[in-house]
Amino acid sequence: MILVVQWNGKGLTQGTAELLGGARQLAGDGPVAVAVLGPGAREAAAEAGAYGARAYAADGDLESYGGEAYVATLAAACQSLQPQVVLLPADPRGREVAPRLAARLGGAAVTDVIEARRDGDRIVWSRPVFGGKAVADVVLKKSPQVATVRPGSFPAAEKAGSSPAEVEDLPVSGTDRPLRRVEVRVADEGGVRLEEARVIVSGGRGLGGPEPFKDLEELARLLGGAVGASLAAVDEGWAPPERQVGQTGKIVAPDLYIAIGISGASQHLAGIAGAKTVVAINKDPEAPIFEVARLGVPMEYQKVLPHLIEEVRKLKAG
Numbered sequence: 001m002i003l004v005v006q007w008n009g010k011g012l013t014q015g016t017a018e019l020l021g022g023a024r025q026l027a028g029d030g031p032v033a034v035a036v037l038g039p040g041a042r043e044a045a046a047e048a049g050a051y052g053a054r055a056y057a058a059d060g061d062l063e064s065y066g067g068e069a070y071v072a073t074l075a076a077a078c079q080s081l082q083p084q085v086v087l088l089p090a091d092p093r094g095r096e097v098a099p100r101l102a103a104r105l106g107g108a109a110v111t112d113v114i115e116a117r118r119d120g121d122r123i124v125w126s127r128p129v130f131g132g133k134a135v136a137d138v139v140l141k142k143s144p145q146v147a148t149v150r151p152g153s154f155p156a157a158e159k160a161g162s163s164p165a166e167v168e169d170l171p172v173s174g175t176d177r178p179l180r181r182v183e184v185r186v187a188d189e190g191g192v193r194l195e196e197a198r199v200i201v202s203g204g205r206g207l208g209g210p211e212p213f214k215d216l217e218e219l220a221r222l223l224g225g226a227v228g229a230s231l232a233a234v235d236e237g238w239a240p241p242e243r244q245v246g247q248t249g250k251i252v253a254p255d256l257y258i259a260i261g262i263s264g265a266s267q268h269l270a271g272i273a274g275a276k277t278v279v280a281i282n283k284d285p286e287a288p289i290f291e292v293a294r295l296g297v298p299m300e301y302q303k304v305l306p307h308l309i310e311e312v313r314k315l316k317a318g
């Protein structure tokens with residue numbers, strides 16, 4: 001069995017549909033299952049039926065107990081379900097849980113997977129290394145194989161129907177530890193979430209100040225996308241930290257990534273390795289961003305951006 005995990009219970013997410021797509025590829029004719037952990041998990045898990053997957057739910061407040069509740073609950077589930085592979089989202093929770101879960105089950109973990117394929121009995125997991133400059137193929141020698149998968153790595157599974165799955169309950173464990181959450185502060189991301197955006201318009205230090213980010217927002221709005229930023233722009237206070245793209249920010253995989261005034265440092269590129277098309281506007285024709293850009297505009301952005309916005313506006317109107 002291949003077990004796909006989702007952390008919260010508000011319906012099955014796009015990310016889970018992608019993990020299900022990957023699970024289906026790797027499972028061949030074998031069974032695929034979804035486990036949803038958190039409040040509302042039962043309802044969300046039932047949607048797995050539409051994908052022909054089995055459904056499990058640990059419906060309860062795990063978040064208050066930190067990573068331990070997720071690890072303990074999943075470990076107990078894996079001990080009874082015996083999956084060969086567990087797929088987790090490559091988000092902060094997934095990065096925390098994957099190695100701990102693998103260690104507890106005597107398995108092995110691989111993080112930040114961007115591709116996976118069957119090679120006979122083995123699964124070959126591909127993950128970026130050296131800040132995205134190279135890709136390593138990894139074969140895990142212990143089972144279960146626990147992998148965190150970056151968004152956009154697999155095409156989302158198609159729904160085969162709409163009938164809800166029978167949901168089996170998983171007991172919630174790990175809530176008897178001394179760690180308790182005292183407060184939650186939710187960052188107001190407003191609009192489209194970076195991780196789910198199909199289009200991202202990102203700005204860097206080359207914008208020269210916070211004002212031009214309003215134009216980036218306008219372009220992103222017209223394209224139905226989200227605004228991103230380099231670490232330099234975030235450090236300057238021109239964009240909030242939750243907008244940072246890169247090695248220490250968000251890992252994104254949009255269809256279109258427009259980088260404006262961003263040099264293309266390896267730490268930034270590490271966050272956009274999964275972008276399908278990169279467009280760069282940068283006044284320095286030698287900027288490394290052009291090495292990954294399919295379309296490059298080696299000009300000052302002030303001379304390009306207003307026209308770009310105007311053209312998109314016309315196209316949308318016409």
Ligand SMILES: Cc1cc2nc3c(=O)[nH]c(=O)nc-3n(C[C@H](O)[C@H](O)[C@H](O)COP(=O)(O)OP(=O)(O)OC[C@H]3O[C@@H](n4cnc5c(N)ncnc54)[C@H](O)[C@@H]3O)c2cc1C
Pocket residue numbers: 203204205206207229230231232233244245246247248249250260261262263264265266267268271281282283284287299300301302
């Ligand atoms: C451990 C570590 C982790 C890091 N993590 C991240 C991360 O997650 N994300 C990240 O982004 N960075 C990260 N960095 C920082 C990274 O190394 C770079 O410093 C940063 O990405 C640079 O941001 P930038 O491209 O906006 O700025 P710069 O490198 O200063 O580039 C600005 C660019 O704008 C261009 N420009 C200037 N004026 C104009 C104009 N008028 N029109 C058009 N172009 C113009 C310039 O030619 C230049 O190429 C990390 C660094 C370290 C050491």
